[in-house]
Every structure is written in structure tokens, then in C-alpha cells.
Amino acid sequence: MSAVIAPEELVRRFSRTAAGRSWLDSLPDRIEQRLRTWGLRLDESAAGPWSGFGSMVVAVMRGAEPLVLKLAYPYPESSSEPVALRLWDGDGAVRLIDEDGDGALLLERLDAGRRLQDVPFPEATAVWGEVVRRLSIPEDDRPVWAALDRIDARAERWSDELPERWARLDRPFPRWLLEAALDVCATRGAVGRRGGIDVLVHTDLHGMNILGTIGGTSDGMPGFRAIDPQAAVGEAEFAVAPMLWNRLPVLHLGDPVEALLERCHALATAAGIDSEGAREWAVLREVENALWYAAKPGHEGDLERSLWVASALCSQPLPGLPDAWELKRLD
Numbered sequence: 001m002s003a004v005i006a007p008e009e010l011v012r013r014f015s016r017t018a019a020g021r022s023w024l025d026s027l028p029d030r031i032e033q034r035l036r037t038w039g040l041r042l043d044e045s046a047a048g049p050w051s052g053f054g055s056m057v058v059a060v061m062r063g064a065e066p067l068v069l070k071l072a073y074p075y076p077e078s079s080s081e082p083v084a085l086r087l088w089d090g091d092g093a094v095r096l097i098d099e100d101g102d103g104a105l106l107l108e109r110l111d112a113g114r115r116l117q118d119v120p121f122p123e124a125t126a127v128w129g130e131v132v133r134r135l136s137i138p139e140d141d142r143p144v145w146a147a148l149d150r151i152d153a154r155a156e157r158w159s160d161e162l163p164e165r166w167a168r169l170d171r172p173f174p175r176w177l178l179e180a181a182l183d184v185c186a187t188r189g190a191v192g193r194r195g196g197i198d199v200l201v202h203t204d205l206h207g208m209n210i211l212g213t214i215g216g217t218s219d220g221m222p223g224f225r226a227i228d229p230q231a232a233v234g235e236a237e238f239a240v241a242p243m244l245w246n247r248l249p250v251l252h253l254g255d256p257v258e259a260l261l262e263r264c265h266a267l268a269t270a271a272g273i274d275s276e277g278a279r280e281w282a283v284l285r286e287v288e289n290a291l292w293y294a295a296k297p298g299h300e301g302d303l304e305r306s307l308w309v310a311s312a313l314c315s316q317p318l319p320g321l322p323d324a325w326e327l328k329r330l331d
Helices: 008-014 018-038 075-086 123-135 142-146 151-168 175-188 242-245 255-271 275-294 301-312
Strands: 055-062 065-072 096-099 103-106 113-114 197-203 210-213 224-226 231-234
Touching: 018 055, 018 065, 018 103, 018 210, 075 096, 075 103, 075 142, 075 231, 113 231, 123 151, 123 210, 123 224, 123 255, 151 175, 151 231, 151 275, 175 275, 175 301, 231 301, 242 255, 242 275, 242 301, 255 275, 255 301
Parallel strands: none
Antiparallel strands: 055 065, 065 103, 096 103, 113 210, 197 231, 210 224
């Protein structure tokens, strides 16, 4: 059996800490164990291995069935993935075949070369909206839902945390933008919220996390499915933000602020959700992202991008930031 070599990007990321190096060192033995336990073999003819931000994905075969084996670093966020995938059961998201409870997932194989990220707008908008409609299953009484984070509770925590972080970081952006985010916490957090339907939300649903199916779907047509969920329970509008902070260079150059607002509205319309709610959640999420980046040396470009998106969604782009097409790319 050929040894699987971790992608260089993954090695660079996780070689910085003792815990990361230990995880990298464990991968060959864990892969061999999963192959043996689940009756798999490496697919030497396939591309890969692939790496996500915190995982390694290897192409495998079970008999004649093409699958992938995913090994995730034990981030707290990764624990929601198998829970969400079982709830979706292949409808709008990659199908979970098996798991070992220790970060190893056996998944159906999708087409890693066909990403929604590479589909031009407005076709990408329609595809994304259909995926969200499928993923937005209402919360029910199954106990497994209790394992997932609540979005309105997250907003409530942010209402306390964001002002303290902003002050501690020496006020890295104007107070009015912080207040705009806190207004969203007040109206959509657990205390101030009035109504709304709670559904299962993929909170990192950008174009690189939506891949094409291999072959056809049940109706014989090629389709797309979500991968790598960071799942939570709450308003579906929370899912729009990653599609706004990605692919900024393709915004209309004449008026990128208006183009961003139009994109927000189009995405929400395609998904059948409220565009104003999507805009509000995106403002809050990007302000929280900006504070995270402001606290991390080397993330100046990411900070500029988050501040541009958040302020543009408020129709008040902050002065001194790069133009939209010059912002740091996410791809």
C-alpha cells in the first residue's frame, strides 16, 4: 500500500504547533486503520489527496464505489459536521456513509474539479439558492439537534463581547459600524428576537464549499452539493454572508457597493429568504470577523476586506480602504 502524503499547504499550517505536528504524524496510521476497518482501498487513479482548512481528504474505493475518507483536525467547529450531514442525509449536502467518532468521516465522492466558485453569476446565484432551500430543514424534536450551536444565542454573546474586543483593540474601526452590528444583536439575538423559523444552517456556505456531483442526481441532471459544514440552528439568512465576502473582484466596477447590495438581494431571493435579514446578519458577521482579524498579526488584508464588506452593506463604505477589486481574495 502506497503511503499517503499530506498536501504541503496542510503541512505548513499544522507544523506550527506541537498539537498540529502530532496530528500530522498520526495521519498515516489513522488512514491505514480506517481502510482496514471499513474495507476500503486507496484509489490510485484519482486526484488528491486534498486539504481543507483543517482536514485531509483521500480518494478511496469500496468495491466499485468511489468514496472519500476525510480526517479532520479536532477543532470544536468540526464536531457539528457529522451531526448535520446525518440530518441532511444527502439532500443538498454530501452524503455521510460512516464515521468513527474521532474525526474520520467516510463520504460520497463529489467532483472536486467542479466548484460553484468557478460558476459565473447569475447562474451561481440560482445554484446556491437551490442548495440553501434543500439544506434549510426545520428543527424537529430529535435529540441530535441539541448538539448544535444556536445562532440567536451566538448573537447574544456577541452583544457582550464585541464592545469589549473593540475597545481592547484600540477601536480599529469607527463606532458607528460597531453600533450597526450591535443593533443586529439586539433585534436578532435570543432576547430581542421576535418570531422566525429555526432551521439547520451551513454557516460557511461559499462557492468553494459547494461541489458538483459525479454523474447525475436522482433526476438524471448534474447537480451541486455542500461540503464542510460548520452547522448551527437558526435563521437561514445567516448563511448568505460567505457568498458576499467571496468573489469581490467580479463585482460591477462602476458601483461595487450597489453591486454588493444587489448580490445580497439576489442570493436571498434565490433561496426564498429575507434579503434585509441576510444583509443584517452579514454586517454582524463581518464586524465580528474584522475584530478577529484585528487581533491577529498578518491579517491586515483580511481586516480590510471585512471592513469594506460590512460598511458597504451599510451603504457607508469606510474611507481609506482598497477598492473592491483590490481587496484580498478568498479562493
